[in-house]
Amino acid sequence: MAVYLPRIHSPADLKEIPFEELPQVAREIRETIIDTVSRVGGHFAPNLGVVELALVLHYILDSPRDTLIWDIGHQSYPHKILTGRYERFSTLKQFGGISGYPDPKESEHDPFMTSHASPSIAHMTGLTMAREFKHETDRRVVAVIGDGGLTGGLAFEGLNNAGHLKRRMLLVLNDNEMSIAKNVGAISNYLSRVLSTPLYNRLRKELETFLKHIPLVGGSMLTAAKRFEEAMKNLLVPGIIFEELGFRYLGPIDGHDMNILRSTLTNALKMDRPVLVHVLTKKGKGYPPAEKNAYKFHGAKPFDKLTGVSRPSGSYNVMSYTEVFSEALIELATRDPRIVAITAAMPDGTGLDKFAEAFPERFFDVGIAEQFATAFAAGLAKGGMRPVAAIYSTFMQRAVDQVIHDVCLQDLPVVFCIDRAGLVGEDGPQHHGAFDLGFLGNLPNMHLMAPKDEQELRDMLATALSLNHPSAIRYPKSRGLGVSLRDVQILKIGRAEVLEEGEDVAIFALGSMVAPAREAVTALHAEGIHPVLVNARFVKPLDDELISRVAHRVSHVITVEEHSILNGYGAQVALSLARQRLRGVQLECMGLPDLFVEHGERGLLLTKCGLSARSIMEKVKSCLTLKT
Structure with a gap:
């Protein structure tokens, strides 16, 4: 039974709770997320991993006067619970209930409606400049981005521009896969605390000023001092790339130690330049089945909260369109060694995980990088391969230029298998695939199809792979009709039935x-x-x-x-x-x-x-x- 959460209607209420009581609040948040997601499904492991981070950020910020941006937003459940939506959290992703992502129509604490990866740094930079123009520089802007979101090109464009502008803003890198650094521990935690203190940064600035004014050798001494500092930091912590882009790098720190989070983030907010705090968190924290298998519990279907076992969701006698596509592609790839498969960080969602098991050397997961996936497919096609790029409709929007310029203009035989075309249900407007025909249907050389059932999807895949032109097949997030399957047949191009x-x-x-x-x-x-x-x-x-x-x-x-x-x-x-x-x-x-x-x-x-x-x-x- 929650004790504190019923009292928290805004972050202002959170500040009334003694800091030493926040671990109890964290436990209540985790219990609430486990209870709700086990019943209705949703993003699970990522949210359990950011509970302490969300708590400390809201404890030291003054939202909505200060702005907190969650990149992608699938990890915003603790944020929602702390910003007045605890009582409605049980309606998560249900019709008429609260969204699974930040939504400004839902709360003034959500600055943007998000769900796609990597724009948070650009949003943060734009808001920071807007507040400077309006003489509101006392209003702080903080963005939280995951290590997955950081793989997107837009994230690096944001880092480059934010670092160049040199304004005060705070970026929190939530590294929950330990894919950037594994050297967390007492030394890196201690070093981060030292590097973030006002005393260290004041002395650092005074030393820079002093060295600059030494005639003849001051400049070279300053350069040498900076190189020494960078070398020592890079020996212990992996942030030199962010320093080179103009950010003050702090971390990595333990993202579940609220004392370290509080001191590091508080000091970072006092710095008059862009700061990146690298936080290491554990997906699924506090729920053993999710800690053991964070991948399975990333986006969870309803499950038994005592065992973690998924609950049956209807008949499994009929395959989904995703499953039909997966099996058909493997079948066709067995016959044609030129077929290769590409996904942008969605091997399970697109069904390509099975292809990866069957043909590991012919499978490419390029991360959250749809633009690269498309241009990469163009290169493969130019080299004589038959690339199949399986991408959700909503994420195809991120690669429109590459589809036009690198595939259609070159008239290359790339096959786009567009999953989640149409309405996707509980993931809402950010994920509905409502626009792919609009941006693909007017492109020269493109062949665009949509199957009426499972067998026709198989036939269309074979047809697309037989073409020497670009093609796309769109299919829904749903199970098929249960039709009998036969061997594939090549369809007559441009013929209806x-x-x-x-x-x-x-x-x-x-x-x-x-x-x-x-x-x-x-x-x-x-x-x-x-x-x-x-x-x-x-x-x-x-x-x-x-x-x-x-x-x-x-x-x-x-x-x-x-x-x-x-x-x-x-x-x-x-x-x-x-x-x-x-x-x-x-x-x-x-x-x-x-x-x-x-x-x-x-x-x-x-x-x-x-x-x-x-x-x-x-x-x-x-x-x-x-x-x-």
Whole structure:
């Protein structure tokens, strides 16, 4: 039973608690996270690892007057609990509940809606400069970035610019994989405390001033002194790269020792320059199963909190589209040694972990670096390989320039397998894949497909790998339909498939929307209504011939897609009708609305967005009413 958390409605309430009582607050936060995530799922191990860090930061800062930015934001649960959301934390990621990421609409303590990696340093730098322009330099800005987020190119662009500007700001590097440094201990903790004290930094500045004023040799003596200091620090701690970029480096320190955190961070905030504090934390801290297997518990499904064993979440007889893709790629790679696979830090989520086991030498995890992944794939393709880059739709947005310039402009046979296309459910607007058709569908040389079921995904993968041009296949975060699987077949490029002949109204459904459209058509048959049903298959090249043939026979064409209605498949069909001067048919487009759809269970969100079988039925009936 929580004692302190019910009293904490803001960080100001936290400061009323004696510092020596914070370990009890930390225990209550961990218990709350374990209770909630074991029930509803969510990012688990990363949040257990930053409890002490979040506590100390809010204890010494004055949020929201001071700003605290969490890069990616998947580790913001302790922050949410400490900023007035404890009572609602049980609604985490549920429809109408709190988000799994920071959200300014949810709290004034969340400056940005985040979920993608690496922008926090740029956000911190921009806010710092804005406050200087507004004469608010007493308002402090702090960003927390993980060692994974630091692998993104944007993070190094941020470090370069922040260091160049030389303004007061604090960056906390949360190193929870020990991938940057392992030499934590008494010596590095002691050295960090010494290097962060006002006395040391005052003496350091006075020595610099003194040496600069010594005629002839002062400059060389100052250079030698700095090199000696850097050499000694680099011998014990690994921060020289940050010093070279203009940051004062402190660390690594124990991220679970609140006394060390408090003294180091407090001193760092007093420095009049960019400071980076390197904090070592343990993913899953306080929950033994997560400490032993932090990878499994990074993003956890509901589990038994006593044992850590995942709870069943429905039938496993039907594979997910991700699993189908994974098996098909392994099958095809067995036949073709040119096939290689690339992921940007998502081997498990994209299903490529199985490929890595089967073909370790042909698998590349490039980290959180979608731009590199795409340009790297271009290089592989140019060298005669057949690269398959499996990337979530939301993260493909990060590599648009490389897709255009390095792949499509060069007309290289790179295959993009776009997972999580459409609504992803509980991860919300930051992760919905609503825009990929828009930025891929107008690119010369691109071939763009979406499967209606598991077998068609297999066929499309084989088809894409047979092309000598760029291609992309989009598929949803869901289980398949349970269709029987056969060997792959190469599809005719740009050809749609008529599933049901009919009259008056034609439904052109794309990918995941074929199933609800089929359900709607079956129900309409019982009412004596017989629309044409087309499985679109290709967004580019479009089947203009079939569109023309069908449009000449019906009064209304309805397009249905799990994508933004503004620039997806429906928009391409509209252009086709206009291009062919087919003025005698009315077009109705069904898709995701022009807004960022909130988080919630995927089926519920599809219904809310008007993409259920019932919504399709109603649209057909309304078209027939208009006709009469």
